[in-house]
Amino acid sequence: MFLIDLLFPKFCLGCGYIGVYLCRSCQNKLKPIESDICLYCKKPSLFGLTHHNCINKLYVDGLVTIYYYNPILKKVIKNIKYRLATEVWQEFYRIIEPQIIKKLGFYKKLSPDFVMQPIPLSKIKYNERGFNQANLISIFFQKFLHFPIINLLVRKREILSQAQVKSKKARYFNTRGVFAIKNKCRDAKFCVSNKNIILIDDVITSGSTVKEAARILKKAGVKKVYVLALAKG
Numbered sequence: 693m694f695l696i697d698l699l700f701p702k703f704c705l706g707c708g709y710i711g712v713y714l715c716r717s718c719q720n721k722l723k724p725i726e727s728d729i730c731l732y733c734k735k736p737s738l739f740g741l742t743h744h745n746c747i748n749k750l751y752v753d754g755l756v757t758i759y760y761y762n763p764i765l766k767k768v769i770k771n772i773k774y775r776l777a778t779e780v781w782q783e784f785y786r787i788i789e790p791q792i793i794k795k796l797g798f799y800k801k802l803s804p805d806f807v808m809q810p811i812p813l814s815k816i817k818y819n820e821r822g823f824n825q826a827n828l829i830s831i832f833f834q835k836f837l838h839f840p841i842i843n844l845l846v847r848k849r850e851i852l853s854q855a856q857v858k859s860k861k862a863r864y865f866n867t868r869g870v871f872a873i874k875n876k877c878r879d880a881k882f883c884v885s886n887k888n889i890i891l892i893d894d895v896i897t898s899g900s901t902v903k904e905a906a907r908i909l910k911k912a913g914v915k916k917v918y919v920l921a922l923a924k925g
């Protein structure tokens with residue numbers, strides 16, 4: 693046993709069981725998403741591709757999510773501290789099921805020239821938390837996908853959850869203008885030199901955050917924007 697294990701014993705983030713970050717019984721409670729949906733009409737779609745009838749030129753082209761957002765994943769995603777987070781993702785890497793790796797392979801088949809962009813946090817939120825979970829999740833996905841990770845988006849502010857915003861108009865202004873392209877990457881098309889982007893996020897609920905990020909990226913000249921998220925709320 694290492695000294696670090698004595699000082700900071702590992703415990704299951706789901707149930708408190710000592711020795712691992714995710715015990716077998718909590719692992720079994722993670723439910724993989726079986727059928728992906730179109731982000732716009734919410735109806736089933738193969739590999740989560742946005743239907744021809746639903747697509748618009750500033751829209752997300754496709755959405756792949758891995759697990760249902762259940763209480764265990766919620767604990768993993770929302771509560772872990774940075775020191776733990778890196779180790780937890782390494783553990784996830786060891787337990788991920790072959791069918792999920794196969795599912796991720798869809799993006800590899802789709803294009804050899806993707807780059808991955810983690811959804812950034814606002815400066816305030818980043819300083820508060822000390823790290824961006826989406827960055828760690830990007831590194832996790834990179835082990836399977838091998839695409840480079842880029843960082844050309846900035847987040848100007850956080851948004852309220854869509855449930856907190858009642859009217860349609862307020863919802864529109866809640867997400868509008870949340871992201872911007874970094875100054876040195878103003879011409880995003882040049883920045884990613886004709887590559888397509890996969891936005892990476894921890895949890896997708898309404899999808900309004902990734903829709904707005906896609907809008908900004910496509911306005912800056914990015915061709916295709918897909919989304920890959922660990923969980924679907």
Ligand SMILES: [Zn+2]
Pocket residue numbers: 704705706707708709714715716717718719
């Ligand atoms: Zn457990």
Ligand SMILES: [Zn+2]
Pocket residue numbers: 730731732733734735742743745746
């Ligand atoms: Zn659709």
